[in-house]
C-alpha cells in the first residue's frame with residue numbers, strides 16, 4: 199500500500215472511531231440491544247462478527263431475541279435465490295416490531311444490496327427500513343448508523359467500487375476455540391452462474407504482516423484453530439507487489455506459537471499448485487481436509503460454467519493431493535441442473551463423485567442469478583428434473599460418506615473440543631483434523647482442549663466415541 203493510501207486508510211479508521219464515540223455517548227445508560235441475522239457463507243458470518251464488534255464498541259449488547267432488540271441487522275447473501283426470498287419475507291415480518299417500537303432501527307446490508315435495483319425495491323416495499331448499505335462500505339457502518347438514528351427516510355449507501363481494505367475494524371468473535379481470518383476479498387473468476395465477482399469486486403489480498411499480526415493476537419487470546427477465508431484463497435498474493443503467495447502464507451502461519459490447527463477455504467481447483475500441496479503436506483498444523491469445489495463432472499458443463507479445468511485435470515489434482523497427504527478428507531460443492539445439462543452430463547457428475555469418493559458434498563440445484571451469463575442461457579432445466587437429479591446425487595453421496603465414516607470404527611482420533619453437544623447434553627462435541635464432527639463421552643469438562651477419542655459408532659455425517 200502506498201503512503202498516500204495508508205494515510206487515507208488511517209483517516210478512515212479515525213473518522214469511524216469518531217462516530218463510534220458519538221453513538222457511545224448518545225446511547226449511554228440506555229441498555230440498548232442488537233440482533234444480527236446472517237445469511238450465506240462464512241465470509242458473511244465473519245462480516246457479521248465485524249458488525250457485532252463495532253456495535254459492542256458503541257455500547258450495544260447482543261440479544262438472541264428479535265422482539266427484544268433495539269437494532270436489527272440483516273446481513274444478506276445473493277448467491278442463491280432462496281436466501282434472497284427469505285430476506286424479503288423476514289424483513290416484512292419485522293413491521294409489527296417497528297409499530298410497537300418506533301425507535302427500533304432496522305438495517306439491511308451484505309451482497310444482496312450490491313445488486314441493481316434491490317435497494318430501490320426494499321425502500322419502496324418496506325419504507326420502515328432505516329438503513330441499507332453494501333459490502334464495500336461495511337466499515338462505514340458507524341457513520342451510517344448515526345445518520346439513520348436521526349433520519350426521516352431510509353439511509354442508503356452502496357458503493358459500486360470496491361474500496362481499500364480497511365484494517366483494525368473491531369471484531370466480536372464467538373467465544374470458543376476457532377477463529378476465522380479473511381485473507382482476501384473478491385473474486386476474478388467469473389464462473390457463469392455466480393454473482394460474487396459482481397457484488398464482492400475484484401480480488402484484493404490483505405498484506406501478509408496484517409494477517410500474521412492478527413493471527414498472533416488470536417493465538418494470544420487462546421484460539422487454537424484458525425480458518426483462512428477468501429472466495430479463492432489459492433489466488434492470494436497475486437495482486438500484491440511482492441512475491442508472496444498462499445503457500446508462503448500457510449508456511450508462515452504454521453510457525454505461529456499457540457495456533458494448533460490451520461484450515462482454509464475456498465480453493466479453486468485451477469489455482470491449486472504443486473507448491474501449495476507441498477506447503478500443506480509439510481506444515482504439520484494444516485489439517486488434512488480440503489474443500490475443492492468440482493461443480494460438475496461433465497467437461498461440456500464445466501466449460502459452460504467457465505471453470506477452466508476439465509474432469510481429467512481435477513482427477514489428476516486429487517491424485518497428486520492424495521499421494522502427498524494420504525488421509526486427507528476431500529469435500530466439494532456440486533450444482534445439478536445447470537442450463538443445458540443432459541442425462542449424460544449428469545451421469546458424468548455421478549461418475550466423478552464415485553471416482554473421487556468425497557467425504558461430503560454441498561449439493562445445490564442451479565438457480566438463476568440475474569446479471570450472470572448463465573441466467574441468459576437457453577435450455578434452462580425443468581425444476582422437477584433438477585429435484586430428481588439432486589435426490590440421486592444426495593443418495594449416492596450419503597452412501598459414500600457412510601462408508602468412509604465406517605472406516606473410523608475402532609480408531610482413535612484427535613478432537614478439538616467445542617463444548618457440549620447441542621443435541622445431546624451428556625456428550626461433548628468437536629472436530630477431528632479431517633473436519634468430521636465427533637460426539638463423545640468425557641468424565642470432565644474438556645472444552646477448548648485437544649483430546650483423543652476412540653470411535654465406537656459411525657453415522658453418515660458424524661462419529662461417536664469415548665474419550666481415552
Ligand code: SF4
Nearest residue numbers: 385387388389392394
Ligand atoms: S470462483 Fe467462481 S464460484 Fe467461486 S466466488 Fe469466484 S466466480 Fe463465484
